[in-house]
Amino acid sequence: MITGYSVETIRRAEAALPDLLESGELMSRAARGVARLTSARMRDRGFRRVTGLIGPGNNGADTLYAIARLARRGFDATAVCVDPQSSPNVTAAAERARSRGARVLTGDGAEALTAIARAEVVLDGITGIGGRPGLPPFARPWVDAIRDRTWVIAVDTPSGQPVEGRQVVADAVFADETVTFGAPKAVHLLPSTEPTCGILTVLDIGLDLTDATPTVVRLTPDDVPVLWPVPTTEDDKYSRGVLGIVAGGERYTGAAVLASTAAVTAGAGMVRYVGPQAPTDLVRQTAPEVVPGEGRVQAWCIGSGLDPEATGEEAAEQLAAARAALASDLPVLLDAGGLDLLDGPRGAPTLLTPHAGECARALTRLGGRTSDLTRAEVEADPLEHARMLARLTGATVLLKGAVTHVVDADGPVHVHDEAPAWLATAGSGDVLAGLVGTLLAAGLDPTTAASLGVLVHGRAAEHANPGGPVRALAVAHAIGPTIAALLTESAQV
Ligand SMILES: NC(=O)C1=CN([C@@H]2O[C@H](COP(=O)(O)OP(=O)(O)OC[C@H]3O[C@@H](n4cnc5c(N)ncnc54)[C@H](OP(=O)(O)O)[C@@H]3O)[C@@H](O)[C@H]2O)[C@@H](O)CC1
Ligand SMILES: Nc1ncnc2c1ncn2[C@@H]1O[C@H](COP(=O)(O)OP(=O)(O)O)[C@@H](O)[C@H]1O
CATH class of the missing domain: 3.40.50.10260 (YjeF N-terminal domain)
Structure with a gap:
């Protein structure tokens, strides 16, 4: 560090x-x-x-x-x-x-x-x-x-x-x-x-x-063995942390697959997926480890590919599950469409993972502004706007981009700028949500989970195809080997 x-x-x-x-x-x-x-x-x-x-x-x-x-x-x-x-x-x-x-x-x-x-x-x-x-x-x-x-x-x-x-x-x-x-x-x-x-x-x-x-x-790679929740012989799948994912929908089915796959490869004790039939079927096919339906969890990952305006019975059920999770006293990660469900401070650990456009939208909605804040304004001073959102919501904010900032209402800013630009690809944010959600479920505080997750996400992108383009699913699959490399490389030092 x-x-x-x-x-x-x-x-x-x-x-x-x-x-x-x-x-x-x-x-x-x-x-x-x-x-x-x-x-x-x-x-x-x-x-x-x-x-x-x-x-x-x-x-x-x-x-x-x-x-x-x-x-x-x-x-x-x-x-x-x-x-x-x-x-x-x-x-x-x-x-x-x-x-x-x-x-x-x-x-x-x-x-x-x-x-x-x-x-x-x-x-x-x-x-x-x-x-x-x-x-x-x-x-x-x-x-x-x-x-x-x-x-x-x-x-x-x-x-x-x-x-x-x-x-x-x-x-x-x-x-x-x-x-x-x-x-x-x-x-x-x-x-x-x-x-x-x-x-x-x-x-x-x-x-x-x-x-x-x-x-x-x-954070540097040397921090990973110190901070990563490595299981011990005392652990079982529940004690390692169960992550509940409420993501994807009829429209963005892929987000459900990407977030779930990332959570599984990041080593969640168990992943539960809550969503309509179509994404559930896809998750079943691509990540058979995932358990469909609601149940007890240690943290929630909500919002990647979620349409808060979606209509229909299944979508309504999924949104109700998301709102119930938000009302719970469990740690919650809110990404993409899930950010629209937040009305103000929660009483439990909360992590928001917007990109600049989502950050602008959330600040406009929650900040009582008379004119819309633009994506460009957030990009011109990301740290200031991430801090603003953290102060408005009491949450930790992970603001994505070529540089990722992780901040609370006050205290240090964690910065990351080492991910390859190839990571700027659709779906890689969904992968990050599943990865960081897993760390929340393992009991890490939102700031540490976010910062550690961003480091591993960037490294996984490099690992997936060194020096070349990556697809989000490949980043998700690279998470496991990346963690192993980071844990064992340092062990050899
Ligand atoms: N802290 C430590 O542990 C140690 C610190 N040490 C050393 O001390 C250094 C700090 O020294 P420092 O406090 O004297 O201030 P410094 O940076 O020399 O500048 C102040 C002067 O610049 C002026 N000025 C400033 N901006 C200006 C501007 N934009 N345009 C115009 N003028 C401007 C300012 O004017 P004023 O604000 O008074 O009008 C004032 O006259 C530190 O960096 C390190 O090198 C080491 O010796 C060992 C231990
Ligand atoms: N130029 C870049 N260099 C490195 N990483 C980037 C760059 N641009 C974006 N990223 C990362 O890519 C991911 C994109 O996330 P996001 O915008 O939510 O995509 P999606 O919603 O399609 O999943 C984030 O982790 C972000 O920090």
Whole structure:
């Protein structure tokens, strides 16, 4: 699991070490790390010239101290400052840099811009975690002077990019690599801004974040053996979790097959399917393990391919079963048409799995809006809209797309962006619903079930046909072997 923290949390961890902070030891550790990494890169590539861009705060001071160390190691090192007197830390660091043989320049005159243009490596110390989104105006000529081929190393964060992630600032710094201190911040981990950071190195400077709540979580394959509900000799099919599926209908029969198949291959103790005769017959043929009809379950997966407007006796019975499940105190996953059945917060664990269009529709319906929210608006800021839906409903929201976000009303966002784009195919969401529903039935909380399910779903898509197109049913069939590989690969580590 990779975790990213807010600026506030990092500053609190820093303040918990007053001796190291006030003596300058934290800054010294940061500068030493930056200088070591830069020096290694430069030696590898046979580079000689490095220029640091020095903003007014401690990020500038870190970078100046790193420039001082690089000058002492014999590199041709220059610092271009907005103001070498901007703070006591910057003043002291500028003095150190000069005394170690670095050139220290001010402003954006010809000499400064030439030093930037001639540099083989630029260290971006314009702003760090104290930066507001948008490049400071004083730094515009500096950044414009950087040549395309120059290797840019951001100190802590790429300047001008929002430290809390979200929307990329197109004309701010895009680094080739970033050295951050203590722990990643949201800007480094959210898929929207991650590309602005390049290769990320996290430098341990002694901050203690063990009890801190992250703002961003990325599960990794190593988490699967820790989180996956692996059965023991004590288990039977009921204790492993029975999933009830209310999905598909006369029209979308396939959704019933896909969700049921995924639940079976994901290892549900038992799957019950509730729906009209036509999808029931198909489920019987394709997944004979599935038990038709209602019965006791540990969780419900409702809505893939379900038409809430469908008429006829069988459809009415199926919708009544879905509504009864929603009214129960069992965990419920609501997908696609099932989302239309939700009127507000439930008293039990609830997970919504919309794509952007469904999220827009649910927010329009439940949010009391006068105008319709569009799919494009959700896609422009998926995290914000997923959070909005979670707050309106009290549910966990898994918002699907090339990047999948899993959020609660507050707390960390889980992000996933590693699934192959081939997964964008009809029915793959139905597979995800069955897979995640199985994890809910096994007793996992909605956030963990959702995040773990998304990871396995993306890997199963890769497994199903590495590097090529996949059909949803193949993704469902690949779930079992994918879980086995993830459990045993890690066991070998
Ligand atoms: N925390 C830790 O553990 C450790 C932290 N360390 C280091 O400290 C760094 C944080 O330093 P920091 O707090 O001094 O803030 P920093 O990022 O230098 O920027 C603040 C200055 O920039 C200005 N400014 C900002 N945005 C602007 C904009 N858009 N446009 C214009 N101006 C803008 C802002 O102006 P103001 O907001 O005051 O008007 C202020 O003058 C951190 O990233 C790391 O490198 C390490 O030393 C070791 C341990
Ligand atoms: N570009 C993409 N790259 C990777 N995964 C994607 C991409 N686009 C969509 N997906 C994934 O494909 C699935 C599609 O789900 P959904 O839209 O509900 O399809 P359906 O309703 O047809 O089953 C989701 O898991 C989503 O995250």
